[in-house]
Structures are given as structure tokens and as C-alpha cells.
Amino acid sequence: SAVISQKPSRDICQRGTSLTIQCQVDSQVTMMFWYRQQPGQSLTLIATANQGSEATYESGFVIDKFPISRPNLTFSTLTVSNMSPEDSSIYLCSVEGTGGETQYFGPGTRLLVL
Amino acid sequence: AQSVTQPDIHITVSEGASLELRCNYSYGATPYLFWYVQSPGQGLQLLLKYFSGDTLVQGIKGFEAEFKRSQSSFNLRKPSVHWSDAAEYFCAVAGGTSYGKLTFGQGTILTVHP
16 A cells, blocks of 8 residues: 655645645655545546656646646655636545555645635 | 546435445446545545456445446445445546546535434
């Protein structure tokens, strides 16, 4: 299994500012994933982050808005840039378990933009 | 593109009653299917998964799911619901080369009456 922690757990931010969310895993993993869960909605994949290469973004998400770093095999950050109230969501980090057959999720970062 | 439909947004059952949560998927090849549970304020927990083989899969907490290719369904069942099962349940499908790129259904909120 993989234990994932995220910081911060929640935050309240002003529009126009940026927030960086950290994701730490207790083991080395090849791929890390960032999801967004808007209020009352399901989870949507934002991007896939591989160590040593640029993140791959899903349709509707762009690097300028959600820059991602992946400096090593246990850590990643997601920045939500120039925030608006529409960015209020839970942001979750996830990783594949050993063998790739199980996906583990972090506890999420609950973001409220005023 | 793959998609997942959970027709029931909200289900209410009495404690001790049986439960079935519906999930229909759309995917061109053999799907990898998952059920996750999200309790209030908690992260996502994997209940069970189907990759191949026996179409009836057993999961944690007494849950099971049956894969029916002819109906493109992967319904989740539990013979006797406990009050602690109250949560939101998500069906998800993975495709392509990564199990981590999940497409989630809209979720079903389960309320359990004593």
C-alpha cells in the first residue's frame, strides 16, 4: 500500500492569488496524478506527473493555470494560479500501487476561494 | 472516450436491508473497473476492483460487485447495510496504459436509516 499526505488540508484564499498544494508519498512511485472534485461533483483528472518530465494535462486543463512539479519519486506539487471562486474544490493527489493495479488517494486539500 | 454513469444520485435504505448501487460504463476495450467510497471529510478508499477473470468480485467491508459485459454494468451490492456504510460511492473505469487515469461516475450518496 501507499500512504499519501497532502498539505495544506484546507485553505481559504482570495481571488487572484495562487496556492501550491504538496503531495508526499511514503514510497517511490513512477506516476502521480492530480484530481479535482468540485462541490457536489465527481472527480476529474487534471494531469499526470512523471518524475523528470513535464506533466501531461487532460482536456480542459492547462499548465499556466495548474503548473505541476515532480522533483523526485515521492513528491509533487500542484499550483492553482490566479484563483477565482470557480476553483473552489477538493484537490486530490493519487498514485499507483506496486504492480499498478491499485490507485491510492491522498486525503485531499479543500480549497475555498473568496 | 470512456465514461461512467451512476443513475442514482441518492439512495436511502434501512439498516440491515440489502443494497445495490448501479454503475454503467462505456469503454471500447476490456475495462478495468473500480468502486470507491468517500466518507464525509475522508479520502477515497478502494472497495474492490475488476480486471479480468471471475465476474463476481469480493471487496472489503462485505461489498461485492458483478461485472456484466453484455449490460456494460458493474453494480455494487451488499446483503446487509450497516449505519457506518453511509457515504458517497463512486464507480470508476480505467483505460489505456495506466490504471491511474480514472474516469469517475457522478457518485451515489447512501443514507442509512436506523
